[in-house]
Amino acid sequence: MRRWWLLTITLAFSGPVAFAGLSFGQDIRLEAAKKEGKVVWYSSLAVPSTEKIAKMFEAAYPGIKVEAHRTGSQRVLQRVMQELQANIKNADIVHTSDAGHFVLLKEKNLLMKYTPAGVEKFPSGFKDKDGYYYGLRASLSAIAFNPKVISPTEAPKTWKDLLDPKWRGKLVTAHPGYSGFITTHILALVNQYGWDYFKQLAQNKLMLVQSANDPAQVVASGERPIAVNGAEYFFYQTQKKGNPIQIVYPKEGVPLVVSPTAITSFAPHPNAAKLFTDFTFTREVQQVLADSEGLYTGHPEVRYPEDKPKLGDLKLLQVDPEELEKRNQEIKDRFVEFFGA
Amino acid sequence: MADRLQVFPSRLEGMDRSAPVWVMAALALALLILLPLGWLAYVSVSSEGSLTLAHYRKVFMDPRLQKALWNTVILAFWVGLASLAIGVPMAWLSARTNLPGKRLIRGLMMASFVTPPFLGAFAWVMLAGPNAGFLNKLYRNLTGAEEPLVNIFSMSGLIFVVAIYTFPYVFIMIANTLDLIASDLEEAASILGAGRLQVALTITIPMVAPAILSGFILAVLQALALFGSPAILALPAGFHTITTQIWALFHYPPKTEMAAAFSIPLLLATALLLLLQKKLLGRRGYASVGGKGGQRREIPLGFWRYPALLGCLAVMACSIFLPYGILAKAALSRAWAQPMTWENFTLANFWFTFFEYSSTRLAIVNTLELGIMTACVGAGLVALLAYITNRKIIPGHQILGFLALAPVVIPGVVLAVGLFIAYTRPPLLLYGTLGILFVAYLTKEMPVGYSQSDATFRGIHPELEEAGRILGAGRLRVLREITAPLALSGIIATWCFIFIGVIRELSASIILFTPNTKVMSVVIFDLKEEGQFGAIAVLGLFMLAVTFAIVVLMQSLLGRDFLGAKE
Numbered sequence: 087m088r089r090w091w092l093l094t095i096t097l098a099f100s101g102p103v104a105f106a107g108l109s110f111g112q113d114i115r116l117e118a119a120k121k122e123g124k125v126v127w128y129s130s131l132a133v134p135s136t137e138k139i140a141k142m143f144e145a146a147y148p149g150i151k152v153e154a155h156r157t158g159s160q161r162v163l164q165r166v167m168q169e170l171q172a173n174i175k176n177a178d179i180v181h182t183s184d185a186g187h188f189v190l191l192k193e194k195n196l197l198m199k200y201t202p203a204g205v206e207k208f209p210s211g212f213k214d215k216d217g218y219y220y221g222l223r224a225s226l227s228a229i230a231f232n233p234k235v236i237s238p239t240e241a242p243k244t245w246k247d248l249l250d251p252k253w254r255g256k257l258v259t260a261h262p263g264y265s266g267f268i269t270t271h272i273l274a275l276v277n278q279y280g281w282d283y284f285k286q287l288a289q290n291k292l293m294l295v296q297s298a299n300d301p302a303q304v305v306a307s308g309e310r311p312i313a314v315n316g317a318e319y320f321f322y323q324t325q326k327k328g329n330p331i332q333i334v335y336p337k338e339g340v341p342l343v344v345s346p347t348a349i350t351s352f353a354p355h356p357n358a359a360k361l362f363t364d365f366t367f368t369r370e371v372q373q374v375l376a377d378s379e380g381l382y383t384g385h386p387e388v389r390y391p392e393d394k395p396k397l398g399d400l401k402l403l404q405v406d407p408e409e410l411e412k413r414n415q416e417i418k419d420r421f422v423e424f425f426g427a
Numbered sequence: 428m429a430d431r432l433q434v435f436p437s438r439l440e441g442m443d444r445s446a447p448v449w450v451m452a453a454l455a456l457a458l459l460i461l462l463p464l465g466w467l468a469y470v471s472v473s474s475e476g477s478l479t480l481a482h483y484r485k486v487f488m489d490p491r492l493q494k495a496l497w498n499t500v501i502l503a504f505w506v507g508l509a510s511l512a513i514g515v516p517m518a519w520l521s522a523r524t525n526l527p528g529k530r531l532i533r534g535l536m537m538a539s540f541v542t543p544p545f546l547g548a549f550a551w552v553m554l555a556g557p558n559a560g561f562l563n564k565l566y567r568n569l570t571g572a573e574e575p576l577v578n579i580f581s582m583s584g585l586i587f588v589v590a591i592y593t594f595p596y597v598f599i600m601i602a603n604t605l606d607l608i609a610s611d612l613e614e615a616a617s618i619l620g621a622g623r624l625q626v627a628l629t630i631t632i633p634m635v636a637p638a639i640l641s642g643f644i645l646a647v648l649q650a651l652a653l654f655g656s657p658a659i660l661a662l663p664a665g666f667h668t669i670t671t672q673i674w675a676l677f678h679y680p681p682k683t684e685m686a687a688a689f690s691i692p693l694l695l696a697t698a699l700l701l702l703l704q705k706k707l708l709g710r711r712g713y714a715s716v717g718g719k720g721g722q723r724r725e726i727p728l729g730f731w732r733y734p735a736l737l738g739c740l741a742v743m744a745c746s747i748f749l750p751y752g753i754l755a756k757a758a759l760s761r762a763w764a765q766p767m768t769w770e771n772f773t774l775a776n777f778w779f780t781f782f783e784y785s786s787t788r789l790a791i792v793n794t795l796e797l798g799i800m801t802a803c804v805g806a807g808l809v810a811l812l813a814y815i816t817n818r819k820i821i822p823g824h825q826i827l828g829f830l831a832l833a834p835v836v837i838p839g840v841v842l843a844v845g846l847f848i849a850y851t852r853p854p855l856l857l858y859g860t861l862g863i864l865f866v867a868y869l870t871k872e873m874p875v876g877y878s879q880s881d882a883t884f885r886g887i888h889p890e891l892e893e894a895g896r897i898l899g900a901g902r903l904r905v906l907r908e909i910t911a912p913l914a915l916s917g918i919i920a921t922w923c924f925i926f927i928g929v930i931r932e933l934s935a936s937i938i939l940f941t942p943n944t945k946v947m948s949v950v951i952f953d954l955k956e957e958g959q960f961g962a963i964a965v966l967g968l969f970m971l972a973v974t975f976a977i978v979v980l981m982q983s984l985l986g987r988d989f990l991g992a993k994e
């Protein structure tokens with residue numbers, strides 16, 4: 087009787103731990119993670135979403151701080167590599183939207199082999215065959231326009247529509263030198279239409295911004311009424327806040343960007359990193375990503391908002407991480423060649 | 428002990444005292460300048476252990492880098508001219524005429540002087556973006572025009588924004604020179620029948636010609652070294668300047684050797700320009716500029732008094748009123764481009780910036796820590812140097828003065844590239860610590876701080892100290908009881924100068940920061956890249972608030988403003 091009572095109390099106080107599973111091994115890890123006290127997360131997820139997940143984790147595991155550092159995918163990689171060059175071992179978890187980064191990091195033995203709990207049910211596109219990195223979230227790279235400026239009937243419907251000279255001076259693009267999202271987007275479209283497409287697109291004098299999240303703000307403000315790419319989840323969030331923005335999912339295919347996460351081989355807080363990684367792959371957190379952030383995930387039980395298109399209804403364009411890694415420099419160089427900076 | 432020091436120290440004692448100073452100075456010099464620049468030069472000509480000019484060839488053959496170089500030349504030249512066009516008339520008006528509201532103009536000038544240029548550039552994105560910009564919308568509504576009034580994402584837009592934060596340098600230079608020139612020549616011309624404008628153009632302006640040229644060079648130097656404004660305005664338009672290109676060369680995979688090879692020409696250009704400026708100022712071909720004395724009479728502007736004031740205020744509107752206003756609006760609204768209605772009003776940006784965005788606190792703590800550390804060490808160091816050079820305490824003191832001024836030729840980005848190369852390898856692994864930023868800031872602020880301190884000690888006549896010595900006090904006691912109290916307010920002013928310089932620094936920080944050593948300017952730039960306008964506005968206003976608090980503190984301590992005008 088007394089023991090049941092004790093168990094109830096324990097459960098009440100460690101409620102969040104419950105969904106991570108109450109096995110003995112988990113307890114040891116939790117203790118070790120608490121001793122480490124924090125986890126350092128280099129993330130390319132939009133600032134508000136990154137901070138939200140960090141706060142959720144801190145609420146679930148009091149005593150373990152999340153030190154979140156958000157910047158663009160390519161900057162995340164630059165940070166990690168620059169720090170290693172100076173022998174600084176800071177990052178526990180690396181999360182970017184450029185799957186090629188993980189091929190590179192794995193090759194350089196900078197990743198820890200770790201399979202987060204529950205990912206076995208995820209589709210294969212979310213899993214590294216060697217077990218080093220897993221897709222934490224996915225989103226589409228879509229077209230978006232401002233319906234106050236461009237009427238929906240007139241708005242571009244396909245990628246090729248964007249080449250029409252009538253859009254000269256009206257388009258905005260994000261930058262592959264900053265955003266892994268855009269690196270992926272460009273490779274997907276190059277595989278479809280070749281570099282000629284981007285060469286022609288550049289004739290329309292695009293405004294260049296850095297992050298794949300920035301076009302949403304540019305379109306909503308009306309500075310440029312059409313975004314030729316950008317993170318669909320951020321377009322969606324911007325729309326939900328009441329801004330004038332409509333998303334177009336071209337029928338010829340929409341690039342699907344799966345953003346992997348991995349623990350580094352040099353992680354200074356390995357236990358906290360594992361705990362955090364497991365936490366982010368739980369159904370609860372993945373559901374939050376879908377609900378309030380407008381993301382897609384690999385979790386089979388996650389339900390999506392009614393106003394989001396079903397991935398099964400779209401033609402998805404996917405790229406091979408190996409190819410992305412191999413052609414990374416080419417993508418950045420050609421972009422600068424065509425667009426100027 | 429102090430009492431036993433002789434009034435006239437023997438040669439040997441002089442040597443004894445100078446030895447530690449020289450050792451310290453040499454060490455500081457090596458760490459702050461020689462090591463980073465040495466590495467920079469070495470990396471730019473080395474390839475896997477052997478010497479080569481390949482990097483330079485690559486830099487100068489690459490059409491994209493050539494274009495960046497050319498863009499920088501255009502930018503710097505026009506910023507120089509534009510700064511003169513705004514700065515010279517305003518300086519003349521406020522130094523020579525009966526312009527109303529001179530104190531107000533000076534105050535605003537100081538505000539524009541301390542406004543971080545990258546904040547100004549960001550504000551102008553919201554003011555003059557061709558479609559969503561506030562001014563362009565207003566213009567379209569008023570005229571029904573299709574085309575925007577101004578496109579800030581262009582070379583001319585960039586020149587404009589850089590110029591409105593650079594012309595105060597010209598203003599200060601010219602206004603201070605005009606203050607030194609007696610007006611008897613001008614009066615003579617008036618008596619002989621010349622009109623006001625004719626006097627200004629044929630007498631006054633030629634007399635300050637060296638100052639004008641040197642103001643031009645100063646403005647050009649500022650424009651050459653700037654990183655934030657081109658990054659915010661030129662990159663969206665698809666062009667680079669040298670500084671943004673050097674920064675881009677650091678992106679993964681880093682091309683450090685190319686960045687180094689690209690830095691050297693910029694360094695040479697700034698060094699040459701400064702040499703030129705020194706020549707111009709040193710020539711003193713215009714005998715009228717020499718100490719106080721003579722009468723300075725205000726020229727009556729007559730009818731033009733108020734139009735002139737209006738013109739000055741229009742300029743200040745561009746650099747202060749409009750940008751600050753739009754920053755405040757962006758900080759308080761959900762969507763910065765929508766009208767300021769009740770539905771659009773929110774405090775969420777403040778909440779997000781200070782309570783949700785975890786980088787904010789880290790950056791504020793780091794920035795203040797670095798600001799205080801650099802200002803304390805820097806102010807102490809330059810005070811010591813200025814004291815030594817002014818009182819000629821050790822042989823070769825002129826060299827110390829020169830060294831303290833030397834870093835002025837090093838643009839922030841170039842310094843950062845050098846420091847990065849030098850301190851990411853043993854024995855001194857400073858990269859990743861606040862130490863490397865401290866070194867960068869100390870080096871960068873040294874020239875300004877030294878000039879300030881030098882002026883302070885020049886203002887304290889040695890006769891007071893000599894009197895103390897004659898009455899039997901030792902050098903240290905004189906220093907403690909006479910010199911230090913007299914110099915204190917000046918030293919505090921230097922402290923404030925350095926502090927303000929540090930908290931707005933971006934061009935070196937952007938290359939040297941790591942996630943744990945983020946500073947406010949870097950966080951603002953990071954947010955800019957993601958388009959988080961509300962948070963940038965909030966942090967920007969916070970930065971301005973800190974800056975102005977320091978300025979007010981300094982003014983009340985000194986009883987005069989930044990630019991030398993008495994209250």
